[in-house]
Amino acid sequence: MSGIRSQRLLSGMIVAAVAGAASPALAIDDAVVTRIDSGHVAVEWKDADPVSVFVSAVPQADRKGARAVAKADRSGSVVVASQVNERRYFLLRDHGDRSVLRVAERVLPLEQGSNFRDIGGYKGADGKHVAWGKVFRSGAMPLLTEADYGMLEQLKISTIVDLRSTDERMIAPNMLDDRTGAIFISNDYSLKGLMANYGKGDGEYAYRGMDTFLKPQLKQVFASLLRNEGAVMYHCSAGQDRTGITTALIYSALGVDRATILKDYHLSTELRRPQFEMPPLDPADWPGNPIVPYYVASMKKPGGPKAEPLFTSKGNSHLAQFLEMVEKDYGSVTAYLDKELGVDADDIKRLKALYLE
Structure with a gap:
């Protein structure tokens, strides 16, 4: 498996x-x-x-x-x-x-899910550990089976934050909230804005600007965690880039060490199953949608779409570079959380009380 x-x-x-x-x-x-x-x-x-x-x-x-x-x-x-x-x-x-x-089990054994996992278990602040069963992350879920929905209903998810753009949500809608009764939260934005700098040049610092571009979505995730109304789940399309950044920020707030954060981030390469992240697409049905040509091209590759390692051609971790930029621009991750997301010292104290044990 x-x-x-x-x-x-x-x-x-x-x-x-x-x-x-x-x-x-x-x-x-x-x-x-x-x-x-x-x-x-x-x-x-x-x-x-x-x-x-x-x-x-x-x-x-x-x-x-x-x-x-x-x-x-x-x-x-x-x-x-x-x-x-x-x-x-x-x-x-x-x-x-x-x-x-x-x-x-960290990875949920879904039949047709991709990169769906529990973020619990890692050592955080004060010798405590991230609680199991309270926060989940994933890739897109357009092809879940009835058995998958049956398992996910057991998680008692109260809030789902969809980190994806309007373009992505349109062609691969999330149905988990309808099946579980969870509150669904998303923010409309175009994928064109997200992709403006991604993958440009030599590929170094590919997440540049994500600290501000993703502010609406990140604020919703942390607000959901602080409300403590039940299990929280968040996801993007692959469950690795936007979801990886979100998870890294949560772990940082909880005191998980950087090496663990990076190793967990790089698990996505192996845990993804791209064939279940997007339904079959006919470009004629989605004129002007910027993500459709990318997915259609990946599906036509020999063996279908594949997960690529989250490193630059020089061997640098994308997430490590993102955290480096945050620390350079704000002084620390906690300072970024405070200034940009409104998650202050009292909020971090509450997060630790709620999600460490």
Whole structure:
């Protein structure tokens, strides 16, 4: 399944939230959930002490609200029945210091989704970790199956922020809000404005100007997070550029380190499934739409559309360059959040209280 190798590469960072640990040091380490097949996942960890594993359909459930699937296990790995149409969260209880970790599949195993993942699990400020089941990111979703909708309904998404342009939304409408009852938020803009500088010259600093161009959408994402009315989901077309910038800003506000932010961003290359990001298109049906020729050309390539690595020809990360520009222009990411998005120190404190545990 797409994303399994990436999950293993990041297993040292995909450590779930700690509940009640006495110190920042975790007895259980390198916890990760990897899908084996349509009916099973492997829960793996590192710990010198025996560990009990519990499963729950609720992301923040405690041990009493979860079902035990392994007791005092020393093997470091258990295989658990978990259907692809079920969203499950796992609690690992250390029998040495009694600490509890939460962990889940980062990538949702959708039949026809692309790059849909939970942003939880990474270590943030004060030794805490980003909560699971509260914030999700994705690429476009025009070809979701009934089974996919069934799984996504379990996420209890209350707000969907569509980062895409009017041109993109027109040809690949988002139907998830209709199926889940979530509030749908978008801002109208032309893709021509977004693409004015993207990919120009030698490709360096390709995200130049995105800090101001995406202000309306970014403000909506952070406002939704601060309202705390339920799970928030945001997406663009590929779930990598605009969505990657948005995720990086959220992680930065929560105190996730830069190396982790960049590695998570670059997971998109492997986790994308471009064939499900856009329905079949006839250019004659969309005269004047600037994105249609691009998608039609990509679909005609041998093997169909493919995800390209998010690096310049010189090997520089697009996101690293964007964050470099933000820090040069504003002094820091937090200063940018305050000046341009209106997310001040009190808001960041609230975000940490809401989304770290």
